[in-house]
Amino acid sequence: MTQIHIIDDDQALCELLQEYLEQNGYEVMCSHNGQAGLDSTLTHKPDLVLLDVMMPELNGFEVLRQLRPKTQVPVLMLTARGDEIDRVLGLELGADDYVAKPFSHRELVARIQAILRRLNPPEQNVGPLVLKPERLEASFYDQPLELTAAEFRVLAILYETPGEIVDKDSICQQAFGRRLQQYDRHIDIHISHIRKKMADINATETIKTVRGSGYQLLVNP
Incomplete structure (x- = not known):
């Protein structure tokens, strides 16, 4: 089963996303601050990470900065404002895609499916x-x-x-x-x-x- 790791300090949002993603056949784990999310990603090696930008301890950009030298796990950034500077910085640091809050659950699943699908073209x-x-x-x-x-x-x-x-x-x-x-x-x-x-x-x-x-x-x- 595909495992998704949500790293977001908004616990209510995490619970909603976890329920929806599990209904769509994904296994989901959650972390509620950047440092815990970084450690859990490196330990559990999920198939995809949903990474919020604004978090305590380590923000999403710093988490991504520390992740990339150690793993190429796909990362979908969650940004509250969707500002171009946030999107560009995330991409520069190695994010795979981004989605601006608020977003529909259906759009999020479509983005996740597109990322995972493109990881498996023929050799x-x-x-x-x-x-x-x-x-x-x-x-x-x-x-x-x-x-x-x-x-x-x-x-x-x-x-x-x-x-x-x-x-x-x-x-x-x-x-x-x-x-x-x-x-x-x-x-x-x-x-x-x-x-x-x-x-x-x-x-x-x-x-x-x-x-x-x-x-x-x-x-x-």
Whole structure:
């Protein structure tokens, strides 16, 4: 059974979410402050984390900052305001997606399902780039490519049609199950992170930006 870890100091909200998610077939555990959430995530290794931003002891950003060097567990940020600066900071720190409070339970489940679904595409091998979805592993020129779950899914979308241009809205819909919003830099940030990690291994341009159109994977089969 897929285990979801909710880290949020609003205990009433946690109880409501736990009941709803369990009705949808998930196993749920809860932590009510950042430090406890960080420790429990590293100990129990859940399949996905719902992480609130504003919490005592450690806020959500600091929890994410400490999690990422140790685990690539998918993280869906819960932000009260939905401000762009909060969304961008969360993505920069390695969050997979975000949802602004208040949100519908149905939307939350859809976001969770989209994240988990994109973790299991078929294994692919395009030139020096190899993906192993069952282990969420990637390699480039035979060296490990350390990607977050979100980065892995974005790269997998480009992998499906190497050499073809894929627009950002299509990437967002396929990888995260939602339309790209105006001024949303979600995909740009993930692509930037992927490029940097690939360039650290080999400086050859691999993902090309096609202005006004989208992105193109340049690795030849």
